[in-house]
Amino acid sequence: MSINKTLDERLNEILPTITSSNFLQKKGLGNEIPFHIFDYPPEDELRVREHLHFLIDRLEKQYPHIKVIHVELFRVMIQYLEDLNLLEKAFEMEAQKGSEALWKALSASVKPERFVKTILARQFDFSQCHLILMNGVGNVWPWIRAHSLLNNLQQLTGDVPMVLFYPGGYDGQSLRLFGRLGGDNYYRAFRLVK
Numbered sequence: 001m002s003i004n005k006t007l008d009e010r011l012n013e014i015l016p017t018i019t020s021s022n023f024l025q026k027k028g029l030g031n032e033i034p035f036h037i038f039d040y041p042p043e044d045e046l047r048v049r050e051h052l053h054f055l056i057d058r059l060e061k062q063y064p065h066i067k068v069i070h071v072e073l074f075r076v077m078i079q080y081l082e083d084l085n086l087l088e089k090a091f092e093m094e095a096q097k098g099s100e101a102l103w104k105a106l107s108a109s110v111k112p113e114r115f116v117k118t119i120l121a122r123q124f125d126f127s128q129c130h131l132i133l134m135n136g137v138g139n140v141w142p143w144i145r146a147h148s149l150l151n152n153l154q155q156l157t158g159d160v161p162m163v164l165f166y167p168g169g170y171d172g173q174s175l176r177l178f179g180r181l182g183g184d185n186y187y188r189a190f191r192l193v194k
Contacts, residue, residue, distance in 0.1 A: 005194075007044055011051045013193045014038065014163075018055075019063050023161060024130055033154055034161040036192040042138065042167035042178045052135055052165060059131075067129040071120065073136035073144065077110070080119045103142060112148035116156055132162040138177065146175050150189060163192055 017023055026034045040048050052070075059068050081087040086106075094102040126132060137146045146166060153162070168177040170191060 007040060007047065010038075010040070010193045011048070014051075015055055015058060017192060018131060018161070018163065019059070019066065024066070026159065026161060032190075033188050034159060035150055035153075035189040036161065036163045037166050037170045037175075037189045038163055038192040039166045039168060039170040045138065045167050048165055048167075049135065052133065056133065066131055068131045068133060069124050069126060069129045071124065071132060071134040071136075073134065073149075074139035075136070076119055076123060077115075077140050077143070079123070080110075080115075106143055110143040112144055113152045115144055116149065116152040120153075121156055126157045126160055129160060132157060132160055133165070134162060135165040137164065138167040141177060146177065154188075164189070 022028060038048075056068060056070055059066055078087065081090055090102055090106065093105060137144070137149065146164065150164065166175065166177075168175065168179045170176075170189070172191060
């Protein structure tokens with residue numbers, strides 16, 4: 001994260017960046033995947049989430065020609081568990097056996113490749129949009145890790161520009177969730193705003 005800019009300054013740069021023709025037409029990326037990460041201090045999660053909803057509202061009103069898909073990973077996960085009639089069972093298991101038992105039980109069915117192919121593909125038609133905004137990666141950790149999610153999303157999103165809002169740090173080479181957990185290498189995304 002930039003030492004020179006405040007979070008508010010960085011947040012204010014998002015809208016002009018993602019609505020620019022260079023961004024939407026993927027200019028300057030060469031043949032790279034149009035994945036972008038907006039990293040931020042995890043303690044600012046609520047501010048960023050509020051700003052994301054502001055962005056979506058502004059895009060709908062001022063840029064109706066830009067079709068946006070907003071993926072809230074936690075809501076997708078909840079919907080997935082509801083569809084399988086597992087949500088109430090998950091609550092019961094966590095209450096009776098603890099979080100670790102729940103993590104182990106869900107880990108078998110919530111793998112990143114399965115999450116992307118069967119869950120996101122079922123709920124979203126990425127071929128019908130110009131921009132994907134995704135958040136909630138901290139809420140679905142440890143089942144879904146950002147680098148695995150991004151690796152698996154490539155096949156599904158094609159060349160649609162995507163922004164992952166990431167509660168932690170990204171230096172262009174590794175992701176550090178919550179700014180504390182060991183960095184997972186991911187070299188194929190660009191920092192949205194420095």
